[in-house]
Amino acid sequence: MIFDVAAHSLASKKVLLPIEQLLGDCTGSRMPEVDCGRLNFGLACQAVAACPTTALRLEEQNGIRQLVLDYGQCTGCGNCIETGGGALRAAATGVPSGVARSALIRRWDADHCSEFAAQQVAMDTTARKIRALLGRALNIRQVDAGSCNGCEAEIGALTSPYYDLERLGIHFVASPKHADMLLVTGPVTRNMCEALRHTYEATPSPKLVVAVGACGCSGGFFQGSYAVIGAVGAVIPVDGYIPGCPPTPAMLLTGILQVLQGRARNS
Amino acid sequence: MSQQGHYSRNSGGIAEALALLKAGNSRLVSLFGSIEDDGTPSVHYLLDAEKHEYRLFGGQVQGVLPSATAITPSASWYERELHDLYGIEIEGHPNLQPLVFHEGWPAGVHPRSGCCNTPVSGEYKFLKVDGEGVCEVPVGPVHAGIIEPGHFRFSVVGDTVLHLELRHFYTHKGTEARMEGMQVPSGVMLAEAVSGDNCFAHAVAYCQAVENAFDISVPPRGRALRLIGLELERMIAHITDVGALCGDVAFAVPSAYTARLREALLRASTRFAGTRFWRGLCRPGGMRRDMAWDEARALGECVAETARDFAELAQKSLETPSVQNRFETTGLLKRDVARALAVVGPVARASGLRLDVRRDHPYGRYRTLALDIPHHSSGDVMARARIRIEETAISARLIAQAIEEMPSGAIAVPVPWQASAEGFSAVESPRGELLYFLRVRDGRIQRCHIKSPSFQNWPALPMAMPGNIIADFPLINKSFNLSYSGCDR
Numbered sequence: 001m002i003f004d005v006a007a008h009s010l011a012s013k014k015v016l017l018p019i020e021q022l023l024g025d026c027t028g029s030r031m032p033e034v035d036c037g038r039l040n041f042g043l044a045c046q047a048v049a050a051c052p053t054t055a056l057r058l059e060e061q062n063g064i065r066q067l068v069l070d071y072g073q074c075t076g077c078g079n080c081i082e083t084g085g086g087a088l089r090a091a092a093t094g095v096p097s098g099v100a101r102s103a104l105i106r107r108w109d110a111d112h113c114s115e116f117a118a119q120q121v122a123m124d125t126t127a128r129k130i131r132a133l134l135g136r137a138l139n140i141r142q143v144d145a146g147s148c149n150g151c152e153a154e155i156g157a158l159t160s161p162y163y164d165l166e167r168l169g170i171h172f173v174a175s176p177k178h179a180d181m182l183l184v185t186g187p188v189t190r191n192m193c194e195a196l197r198h199t200y201e202a203t204p205s206p207k208l209v210v211a212v213g214a215c216g217c218s219g220g221f222f223q224g225s226y227a228v229i230g231a232v233g234a235v236i237p238v239d240g241y242i243p244g245c246p247p248t249p250a251m252l253l254t255g256i257l258q259v260l261q262g263r264a265r266n267s
Numbered sequence: 268m269s270q271q272g273h274y275s276r277n278s279g280g281i282a283e284a285l286a287l288l289k290a291g292n293s294r295l296v297s298l299f300g301s302i303e304d305d306g307t308p309s310v311h312y313l314l315d316a317e318k319h320e321y322r323l324f325g326g327q328v329q330g331v332l333p334s335a336t337a338i339t340p341s342a343s344w345y346e347r348e349l350h351d352l353y354g355i356e357i358e359g360h361p362n363l364q365p366l367v368f369h370e371g372w373p374a375g376v377h378p379r380s381g382c383c384n385t386p387v388s389g390e391y392k393f394l395k396v397d398g399e400g401v402c403e404v405p406v407g408p409v410h411a412g413i414i415e416p417g418h419f420r421f422s423v424v425g426d427t428v429l430h431l432e433l434r435h436f437y438t439h440k441g442t443e444a445r446m447e448g449m450q451v452p453s454g455v456m457l458a459e460a461v462s463g464d465n466c467f468a469h470a471v472a473y474c475q476a477v478e479n480a481f482d483i484s485v486p487p488r489g490r491a492l493r494l495i496g497l498e499l500e501r502m503i504a505h506i507t508d509v510g511a512l513c514g515d516v517a518f519a520v521p522s523a524y525t526a527r528l529r530e531a532l533l534r535a536s537t538r539f540a541g542t543r544f545w546r547g548l549c550r551p552g553g554m555r556r557d558m559a560w561d562e563a564r565a566l567g568e569c570v571a572e573t574a575r576d577f578a579e580l581a582q583k584s585l586e587t588p589s590v591q592n593r594f595e596t597t598g599l600l601k602r603d604v605a606r607a608l609a610v611v612g613p614v615a616r617a618s619g620l621r622l623d624v625r626r627d628h629p630y631g632r633y634r635t636l637a638l639d640i641p642h643h644s645s646g647d648v649m650a651r652a653r654i655r656i657e658e659t660a661i662s663a664r665l666i667a668q669a670i671e672e673m674p675s676g677a678i679a680v681p682v683p684w685q686a687s688a689e690g691f692s693a694v695e696s697p698r699g700e701l702l703y704f705l706r707v708r709d710g711r712i713q714r715c716h717i718k719s720p721s722f723q724n725w726p727a728l729p730m731a732m733p734g735n736i737i738a739d740f741p742l743i744n745k746s747f748n749l750s751y752s753g754c755d756r
Contacts, residue, residue, distance in 0.1 A: 002518075004583040009520050012576075015527060028537035030547055052453050077456055078547045078555070090541065142413045146438045148752045149415050150463020150544065156413045157533070160526035174411035191369045191437045192416055195408045221457055227441035246463060248543065 015162050022163070023257070025250040026095040030076030031243070032084075033091035034067065034106075036113045040087070041065060044110040047084035053214075053221070056080055058110065065110040071095055071243035072104040072217035097251045098210065098240040098258025101233065104217065137169035138260065141179035141203065145196045145232065146189035146222075150246040151213040155183065157249045170256065176202040181256070182209045184236075186216035188229045200236040210259055211238045212252070214245040239263065276323050276689070281332070284312035284324035288338045292317050295609050296693075297702055297718035298335065298345035300353040303327065308353045311704070311716075313691075319627040321693065334359040341609035344726055365389050367436045367755075396422035396430050404737065408437045415751035419740070426736040431729040438755040446715045451477055451684035452551060454712050458703070459546050461717055462753030464504060467496045468696035469717075470549035475630060476703040476715075477551035480690025483682050487674035489553030490632040494669045495563075496545045497694070498662035499570065503532050504697035505613075505655035505662075506577055508748045512652055513584055515742040516593040521584045528573050528580075535569040538562075553679025560673070567670040574663030581656045585649075594649035598731040598743030601646055608727045612699020612720045613658065614747055617643045617650035624695035632669065646731075651746040685710035696720060698750060719753035 044067040048056045055073035059066045080088045096103055107116040142155055158165045159172065173179055176199045188196055200209070211232035214220040219230040232238055240262060242255035278284075287293045293314040301309050310332060311325035332349070334357045335342035346357045347366035357363055368389040396403075402423055408416035418434035446457045458473035459466040471493050478485060485493070510525025533543040539562040540548060548555055558566070584590055600610070605618040615622045623640045625633045641657040643650035687709055693702045699720030706714040728747050735743060 001583070002587050002589070005518075005520050005524075005580065005587065008580055008583060009524050012524070012527075015531075028541065028543045030542055052456060075456060076547060082555075143409060144415045144438070146440060146752075147415070148438075148460045148463040148466075149750060150460070150466065150546075152413050152415065153464045153544070157526070157530055160530045161523055162527065162530045162534075172413060176409075187440065189438055189440055190372060191439055192408065194371065195416065195437070199409050215460075221460055222440045222442075222445060225441040225445050227439045245460075245546070246544075 016164055016167075017162055019168075019253075022250040023254050024093050025254070026097075026244070026248060027092050027250070029091070029095065029244050029248045029251060030078055031071060031074060031091045031095045032069070032076075032078075032081050032088045033094055034069065034108045034115070035087055035089050036108065036115060038085070038087045039067065039108060039110065039113050041110045043085045043087035047080040047088055050079035050083040052077055052079065059107075066116070067108045067110045068105060069107075070105045070218075072101060072241055073214060073220070074243060075214045075220060075245040095243060095251065097242045097244075097247065098255030099262070101217065101238070101241050104241055104243055137171060138181060138256075139171050139173045139179050140181045140183050140256070141173055141176045141199070142183045142185075143176075143196060143199050144185050145192045145216075145235075146187050146228065147185035147213060147215060151185040151216070154246045154249055155185075155212070155252060158252060163249050163253065165253070176200075177204065179203050180207060181259070182207065183212055183256070184209060184216055184232045185212045186230075186232050187219045187222040187225075188232060188235045190227055190229060193229050193235055196232075196235055208239045208259055208263060209236055210240045210242060210255060212242045212255075213247060214243060217241045217243055220245065275320065278314075278322040279324045280326040281310065281312070281324065284314060285333065285335055285338060287314055287316070287324075288335055288342075293322075295335070295339055295341045295345075296321065296700070297704070297716065298342055298349070299704065299716040299718070300349050300355065301706070301714045301716075302353075308355055310349065310355070313702070313704070313718075315627075321628060321691070323691070328355055331356040331358040336360050339609070340607050340726075341723070344722065364391055367439050369436070391434060393420050393432050393434075394422075394430060398424070400424045401429065417751050421732075421737055421740070423737055426738065428732045428735055428737055428740070431732040431740075433725060433729060435725065435751060436755045438752045440752075440756065442756040443715055443717060446712045449712050451682075451707055451710055451712060454705075454715060455549060455551070456547075458717070461756055462719060462721070462750040463544070465500060465696045465698060465701070465750065465753065467500045467545040467549065468694050468701055470546075471497060471631075472692050472694040472696070472701050472703045473705070473715075474549050474551045475692035475694065476690040476705040477682060477684060477707075478690070479692055480688035480705055480707055481682050481684060481686070483552055483680060485553045485631065486677045486680060487632075488557075488676050489678040491669045491673050492554045492558060492678060493549065494632040495566075495666050496540075496548065498665045498669075499532065499536065500545065501697045502570070502574070502659050502662045502666075503529055504748075505659045506532075506573075508655050508745065509577075509581055509584075509652055511745045511748075512594070512648065512742065513590065515745050516590060518584065518587070518590060521580055524580055525577070528577050531569060531573055535566050539566040550679060551684060552682040553677070555679070557678050563670045563673060567667055570663050570666050574660060578656070578660055585652065585656075591649070593739070593742065594652060595647060597648045597739050598735060598746055599646050600727055600731040602644065604730045605646070605727060608723075608730070610724050610727045612695070612697075612724065613651060613654045614724050614727065615699065616641065617654045618646035619644035622700070624693045624700050628693055630692065630694065636665070648742055648746040698748065698753070699724065717756055719750065719756070721749040721751070721754040724749050725754055
């Protein structure tokens with residue numbers, strides 16, 4: 001009976017995670033990061049060779065050999081961690097989320113074990129600041145423009161009692177006409193391209209667009225396929241990028257708030 | 268091909284396959300094309316013959332291909348896909364409209380132009396239902412919830428649905444073509460991106476196809492870890508589905524509570540396997556990451572506790588009269604319809620068809636297990652909910668047993684993949700029979716065909732709609748819970 005179900009639920013203990021614990025966290029995302037103390041040119045080459053996309057690459061600037069890691073292309077396959085001789089490890093924090101496309105890229109000096117000035121912006125994590133950022137509410141319309149549903153599975157998890165996005169006044173709405181933000185997963189397929197454009201046009205201005213996942217950020221594995229246009233940014237203007245394959249709920253939350261903070265700073 | 272039950276290649280040509288289908292005691296498992304070295308297209312029919320034996324038939328297409336749809340409607344979408352992707356003319360198909368291509372598909376972008384390439388046209392005509400008071404209701408591709416894109420066209424009188432027609436393939440990414448030319452080990456990553464919520468089943472199915480091709484046996488510990496991953500994925504999928512079914516009848520408490528149970532399992536996966544959805548854990552030859560004894564035991568405790576909690580909640584939810592009122596007799600899929608469309612997975616088992624790859628064509632650790640597979644015959648939303656609830660309990664028991672009896676030793680063996688071979692594998696994914704056919708040439712994927720249970724089951728959904736009210740569509744759709752991306756690839 002209905003009351004038995006309610007009683008069962010009420011008897012369970014609270015699982016809600018504090019916001020402070022979630023911001024910046026990327027545990028379980030399989031995203032790599034460089035262990036500066038162990039990096040050398042040989043290991044960097046091995047890691048680059050193991051990367052199935054071009055997320056990891058070597059570039060030379062002003063005579064300095066740089067190891068470049070583009071989180072927007074990284075699918076978290078783990079090959080670089082497996083073959084990089086300890087120079088790469090699974091990241092628990094430090095993966096940028098909700099930033100410009102260029103800010104998803106981190107660079108390390110491949111010979112001298114140091115990171116080039118990261119463009120990361122610190123999140124203000126106090127609950128009061130977050131509420132101030134959101135005003136009364138943020139309405140999000142999620143659009144799947146061709147994803148494998150991995151990103152949807154994680155976006156859906158944001159409404160679970162662990163994350164409870166509604167506590168911040170963030171709602172997922174049923175129509176783009178009610179939305180302030182479009183949360184778009186990709187890759188944008190040929191067959192979804194027009195529907196994505198229409199959805200964007202149906203969203204009232206001012207509006208924010210966030211591209212989600214490796215495919216949404218860069219087209220991922222499907223860049224170049226006959227059936228795919230590419231990243232979300234190839235079809236509609238994007239305000240912020242959330243990497244990951246798929247991004248964890250914590251990365252999604254961080255990214256959504258980061259986009260708002262960037263917007264507040266620029267306006 | 269000793270790895271999976273009975274499987275026979277080269278069972279015969281196209282005519283033999285059609286004759287067997289006509290005889291009526293074989294199930295069409297898949298029908299797909301390939302391009303031979305000389306540029307001509309071939310077609311392959313995979314049938315599940317009596318006594319559960321997978322048999323592969325096929326041959327080159329000379330001119331037009333006689334349609335199998337006239338014999339079994341389950342061939343319809345396969346032949347439309349062949350027509351779109353390979354330009355093969357199908358003779359006698361009752362409705363050879365585009366499946367993969369939509370309006371505005373640019374001329375010349377034809378993925379697999381064979382010898383008899385037809386011009387691509389995405390123009391599609393929906394069946395027009397005429398009569399007094401008949402209205403059309405178009406829904407999608409962008410839906411109201413956090414779900415994948417697809418188009419549904421309802422013809423209704425008042426609230427009552429007369430006819431539903433599907434238009435899918437909005438998420439068609441050309442995945443099979445994308446895999447071609449890749450080195451064999453890299454194919455796993457694409458397999459994991461076919462249907463993200465069933466990524467581990469896809470990874471295992473792909474890896475088994477590689478292992479079968481090169482005649483490799485995964486060590487017992489690797490097999491046990493795979494079973495844990497597969498059954499955990501099934502639990503997560505079924506718990507999510509039951510919660511979503513409750514959500515679709517506006518019963519918010521179990522809906523929220525199951526979201527919590529699901530997240531508990533995902534967080535436990537993160538702690539003990541390093542990833543929430545077991546992505547990146549499977550490799551040809553076995554597994555990439557071992558689980559220490561105490562980690563496995565802790566995961567097992569979380570699984571057992573979640574299963575107990577879910578069983579209690581689900582039982583109480585199904586005892587609620589308003590849930591019974593909405594679930595029972597809704598979205599009826601009759602047994603003969605399910606059989607004609609060769610439906611698989613929980614949907615088939617809820618309509619009285621006794622099909623489960625784990626029992627019928629056992630693979631990996633399932634080969635040594637006696638499985639108790641639940642069945643129901645009422646074919647309604649309630650039956651599909653009950654199947655999922657019962658299977659969740661069984662999955663939890665299988666995980667507990669695998670952890671209890673965890674063999675020691677290696678988790679993987681090397682696979683000599685830098686050669687040429689052909690392999691095939693089937694896995695019972697949470698949605699049903701999932702199949703990979705793989706042809707390797709000098710270590711690179713020459714052809715990989717993915718038959719997802721969703722591709723098979725989508726055509727059955729419209730059969731469960733007529734006579735129901737349109738407001739019950741989300742509920743009925745959720746009770747099938749099919750993957751759009753898995754279908755579209």
